[in-house]
Structures are given as structure tokens and as C-alpha cells.
Amino acid sequence: MSRLADINGAIAALSWDKETYLPPKSDRFRSQQIATLSSISHEEFTSDETRDLLAKTATIKNLTAKEKKNLLVLQKEFDKSVRFSKEFVVKRSMIISQAFHHWVEAKEKNNFKLFAPALDQLINLKREEAAILGKNTHPYNNLLEEFEPGATVEMLDGLFEEVRSKLLPMISKIREAKPVKSSFLKKEYPQGKQWDFGLSLLNSIGYDFDRGRQDISHHPFTIGIAPDDVRITTRIDENDFSNMTFSCLHEAGHALYEQGLDINEYGLPCGGPASLAIHESQSRLWENHVGRSMNFWQAHYPGLQKEFKSLKKVGLKDFYYGINKVKPNLIRTEADELHYHIHVMIRYEIEKEMLMGNLDAAGAQDQWKSKYKDYLGLDIQDDSEGILQDVHWSHGSFGYFPTYSMGSFYAAQFFKQAQKDLTDLDEQIAKGNTAPLLQWLRENIHQHGRRYEAEELCKRVTGKPLNLKAFIDHAKEKYSDIYRINL
């Protein structure tokens, strides 16, 4: 498993480079390199040697609980991955690598047609993949399993039903209230100063630059190249303060999780994340519960205000209101805490239909437009701000989006628990000291990796399974204050 982790780490390094520093015309060979290493990784993991080693390990007496868990997950993954032929794995890697570059070009040129053929290829690929994984369940469930073991279409349909019945009415009420001002966030924020401010936030919350780095890419991401090498990327818009700042905090949340995993479990399930939703809970916790809180900016706003002349006349409270403005918009990553889940719901509904064979690329584009009109009252003018905005599908990630919402709900539940366990948490954050929170996360979540599955971990930490109460309570309290209404 250590050898496989080395190969997968190399693939991660090649992928990082591909989205940061790769020369413009080098795509073909890079895709080929990644495909070759993916094929080697697949060959080695699905080999008879692995089968024999797993069988042999299973006969060892007195395995620790952690060792048993590692073995259980590996056996499950082995059983799953031997279903894929070498040819399929190579094909998948090539299609995905090329699709990504078609997406970049299509987005740059604001022309969905340049990506549509690749998306149709991806839909067929993922339907094929789902069919290989099992023909008796919903195809979407098979793909969900890759990101969020245990989650199902039934569970998600129920979850988003609750989003509709509880969150949508809240959003409607807010839209009737007097809007808060946020235009100052769209004034001039020079690139170099934003970059420096981002670094200062990262340092402040404990991101370890000796074991990671930040760079610029099209779409921000976090990537674990090795336990001591967890990198993040961001993007900077000189006329949008929020874009970089909250992506920094978001990716740092992911990275803090990976930097807190157990290095002694290198290459083993217990040395990896519990699930994507748990991963996302960490990013959302830092982005929203810390980064969009009044407490956090009590500590950081004075320094920030000094750096940017666009904030010279903006008080702390108005700044706090501004960064929490609730307003429908086109871009998921720039959405407020509440509308965010409407963006996710739209993607979930579309990709579910694509995988059931009811929608092709052209149909998905139509659905995108009509759903944004129906749910958010928005017209899509440019595909680059519509169906082309997210990198995920071009990466072959179908079934990934719902984990974003689950992650937010986990985040609310975890943060509420941290506030209970650490009685002066809010006070410390207001002093700029997030070290106790990080310590709490390290102990309760990070160090365990996949020792416990998402639901089990959530019960251990908060005493309850995943539910929307903490999130809805948090939203009610926060936005009743900001909008001075009774939610």
C-alpha cells in the first residue's frame, strides 16, 4: 500500500502541475503520463499479489481494531476495482484528462459546444462505470459510493426535500427584507495585496507551509501529494474581495484535515479521509463558521482595513453584513451560505438524470438554464457562468456535488459541538486564536482518518447522526440578526 501511495502521490504531483505550471502545448504527453501511472496503479492494486496479501492478512490473529478496519476497506476496494479492466482504466484516464482541457478552452471561449462532445463521452463513460459496479442498484448510487460510502439517492432526495421545505422559505423571507450593502466588496483589491492577505490568513489558522504551498489555478483545489505535502490553490479577482479570501479559507480547511491525518497510516484507509462529505465539513467549517463569523473579523478586520483603501470607510459590522449578503447569483463558488445548497441541488438533479440516460450534454445545458430560472429567477447569458463554471464533470466526478451540502450540514453539527466542548471558543476566535479549535478538530476528527465511517464518526463526535437541525439553527440565528427579521 505504501508503494501504491507513492504512485498515486506521483499522479497527484503531475495533476497539480497540470493545473498550475504546465506549458500550454504540453497537455497531450501529460495526459498520457497520468494515464500510464493510473494504469500501473490499477494493475498493481488488482494483482494476484494483492489478492494473496489480503487473504493472508485476514488470517492473522489479534489484529487491532484499526488494522481490521484497514483490511475491511481494502478488501472492499479490491473487490470493486478488479471489476474494471485495464483497458477501461486507461480509457477513463485518457477521456478525463482530455475533457479537462476541452473544458478549460470552452470556458475561456464561453462556448459550451467545445465541451459538449467531451461531456457526452463522460456521461457514457460514467454510465459504463456504474454498470460495471453493479446492475441492480440505481446507477447514481454506485458512483456516490466512490465519494460518500453509505449515501444513497433515497437519502439525498430526502435531504434536498428538507432543503426545499425549510431553507427555501427562509431565503424567501430574507429576499423580502431590506438588503444589506456589499458593493464595497467589488471595488479595487490589488492582486499582490490580496495574495499577501491570503497568506496571512493561512498562517493565522495554522496551515503548515513547511508541508504545503499555495499557488494560482483556474479553479481552487486542495491536493495531497504526500502526508508532508498538501498543496492548495486559489484564484484572484482584483475586483472581488470575497472570491480569493473565502476560497483560501475553504481550501485551507481541506488542507488542515489532510495535514492532520496519521502519517503512520501512510497509504492505508485509516491514513486517509473518512469521506468527501467529512472532507467538505472541514472546509465549510473554516470558510463559514469561522471565516464568515463576526468573531473572526473582530480579530482580522483592523489589519485588513489598513491594507485596502476600498474598505477605508466601511465599519466592521457593515463588512460582516456584506460578506454574508444573501442574494441569488449564477456562480456556485461565490454563492452565500444559504443559496449554496440550491446550486448543489440543481447539479444533483441534472447529473442524476444524465446517469439515468435521460439527459445528454445538450439536454443538460437546457436543464441548467431552466432550473436556474425556476429556483433562482436567473437567466443564463454565458455558458462560462452557467454549465461551464465547475471543473467537476470535466474531471469525471459525478456524484461529488451532493457531498458539498452534506459537508455543510456536518460542519454546522461539528462546530456546535466544538462550541459546547470549548466554552471560550468564540472568545478565542475573536482574539485571532483558532489554535484550540484546530486542536479539537485534530483530536476528534483528523487523526482518525477513515477509522470510522462518516455517519459513525458524526455520532461519536456529536452524539447524533447527520441532521439539518444545527445548520438551520445556525442560519436562523445568524440571518435574523443580519436582516433584523424573525426567521
Added chain:
Amino acid sequence: MSRLADINGAIAALSWDKETYLPPKSDRFRSQQIATLSSISHEEFTSDETRDLLAKTATIKNLTAKEKKNLLVLQKEFDKSVRFSKEFVVKRSMIISQAFHHWVEAKEKNNFKLFAPALDQLINLKREEAAILGKNTHPYNNLLEEFEPGATVEMLDGLFEEVRSKLLPMISKIREAKPVKSSFLKKEYPQGKQWDFGLSLLNSIGYDFDRGRQDISHHPFTIGIAPDDVRITTRIDENDFSNMTFSCLHEAGHALYEQGLDINEYGLPCGGPASLAIHESQSRLWENHVGRSMNFWQAHYPGLQKEFKSLKKVGLKDFYYGINKVKPNLIRTEADELHYHIHVMIRYEIEKEMLMGNLDAAGAQDQWKSKYKDYLGLDIQDDSEGILQDVHWSHGSFGYFPTYSMGSFYAAQFFKQAQKDLTDLDEQIAKGNTAPLLQWLRENIHQHGRRYEAEELCKRVTGKPLNLKAFIDHAKEKYSDIYRINL
């Protein structure tokens, strides 16, 4: 071979990252990743499958000359590499990876003791490697073969004897002449402006930034990650104009060679360089015969002078004299065109003794000091400017240094031929147009890759085998003019 080229390209990407952007504490896992991929590459190349494919290919009738050459080289490399056990390959990769980081630390802290144990390990490793390659020849010949097929200790001893009899007397005469001024080169040259000027030179001579990029590293290098991804690095000293400028031109010379190789021969010998000395001939040709010529600066000096206030009062001729100043110094990469070969000779003499088992790390340090005293009259105060200055040994490269001198002598011979073939070459260079020269190199050298071995290529291009005449003629003419003496 294409699959192996993918793996080796991935190793190159990991190595590039290691020396440019790797976070400080990520060394351990990076070394492990490189070791694992090296081991896979070795396993695959030395597999029974490769043996069978080579045997099968050998029976094909009507192979082209190029195909025959590919097969011949691959069979030779196969026969050589199956001599190394998997364990030895992994051990070699680990020792070398770790040695590099010891060297970085030792150099930073100016303390040879921090590198000495690693160097002793490397000496033993390379002696072991030489013994595996063949017990009946000089151990140094076995390692030379890796970089410069056909070169031998006997040949190099003869070559450096000629350096002693012809070059050393020339240097002595110059040291008695009136020195030229160069202090203006050590004034203030702001980092950002140097970087921009470097990029402008690279663009001007035809380095393709769509298929490569430049970054900063401890020691400048060129690395081919893929045919469409040939990267270079440089370093900038704000108080030394020459350091970055000539390293830029040097590495660009290497990169132009790799960018000119035949992409259709990907992974095959004819798609790779002929030898290290031929590779070096390309860097030396651009660095010295173009970059240190009066013609080149006639085109570029006016723009340069405008950018840097340190050159405001320096005329073109004085600038040209300054960048060609002949003076003994401690650092090989900053040596002038003539003393350069004395630096190489010292390294050659020391590494030959190390490989014969006559010198350990401590002894090498002593020899370094005494030889710099004897040949150049210089005292070594700091190891960082002495035995720690070069990266090569820490990379496990023993037998590499002599190819630098051979490369310079090839460069002189090739450039003389280009001047014969392109009658207005000097005139075009003086206009800032080096495209015809690049075209000549592409046609006569680059496109062939390893289709012809170094000596054969040299005869095809210049009509003669490698000899010192062109270099000595070039030096006599150039330095007689600069120092106004009769050399």
C-alpha cells in the same frame, strides 16, 4: 518504450518539482516516490517481456537504418541494465535522493561535514555500480559510458594533457597582460529586471515557452519532462550580472536541443540526445560562441543598457571585454571560457581517484584545496565555494564533468562549420537574428537525436573527429584582440 518514457517523464516532473517548488519538509516522501517510480521503470525495462520484444524485433526484415540503430542501442542498454538488481536500483535512488538534500543543507550552512557521509556512501555506491558494469576495465570507463558512449580514461587523459600544454600557457600569457575591467558587472542588477531581461533573451533565441518554462532553483538545470515540455531553471544574484544571463543562455542551449528532437521517435534512442558532450556542445555554443560574442551584444546591448543604471556609463566594447575577462576564480559556473577547463580537469582528477578507491570524502576535500592552489593559485576558505559548489556528485553523477570540456570543444568545431555554411551568420547575429543558426543546428544536429553517435555525428557535420584546433583558434583570435597581445 512509450510507456517507459511516460514513467521516466513522471520521474522528471517529480525531480523538477523537488528542486523548484517542493515544500521544505516534504523531502522524505518525494525521495520515496522517485525511488518507487525508478524501481518500476527498471522492472519494466528489464522484464522478460522487453527481452522477448527485442528478440522478436531483431528478426524483422527490412528495418530502416533508424530502426536498426534504435534496436542496437536498446539491446545494449537492456544487456547493461539487467545486470542491476531491483534492490540495487532502489538503494541507488534512495541514496541519491537523500544525498541531494544533505548537499543543499551542507552548502547553505557552509559545512562539508554535513555532506561528507553522504559522499562516502555515494563513492561506495558508484564503485559498486562500476564493478557490476564490468570488472575488466577501468572503473571510471564504466561510468563514463553512461554519459559519453565511446569515451575512455585514456582519451580524456590525452585531452587534458593538451589542455595543459596549449591552454595553460595561453592563460599564463593573458595573466601577464593588462587586465580588462569588469567591476561594473558586480554592481546593482535588480532581480525583477534581470528576470525580464533573461526572458527577453530566451524569446529572442527561439526558446519555445509554449513547450517549456523557466523557474528559479539552487543550481540551474534543463529537464525534459516530455517532448513538448522541456523546462529550464536559473538563479539570480542581484550583484552579479553574468550569473543569471549566461546560465539562461547555457540552459536555453540545452533546451533548444531537446525541443528540436524528433517527437515521432518518442521514447526511442533516436528521439533522445546523442550524448552528454553533444548536449553540452549546444549549451556552450549558445553561451560562449553566441552569448559572449561582440556580434550578439551589438544587437542586445542597447536595450540592456537602457534597463540597468549600472551600465549607464559602460560602452559596448568595455562591456564585451568585461564579460570575457580571464581571471582565475573559485566557482566553475562563473569561470571564464578558458579557465573553465581547469575547473573541469580538477574534478576529473578527483573523481577518477575516488572511483579507484584512492580517495574518500575527506581526502577529496583536501585534494580540492591543494589542486585549486596548484593550478589556479587560489585558497579555498569556504566549502560552499569549494567542493560543495556543484550539485553533480550529490546527484550520483560521476564521470559527468569531463563531458563539459568535450562539449566546449565540440561547440567550437560546430560553430566554425556553421560560419562556413552560413556566410552571413555573424552579420545576422549582429542584427539579433539567430534563427538561421537555430535552423542549421536543427537540421545538422537536433533532428538526428542519437541516430549517430557523438564522434560519427561530429565527422558528418564537420568532416573531422573531435579535436582542439577550432577551440584553440577561437581562443587565440578572440583573446589576442581583447588583451591586445599575440597569443
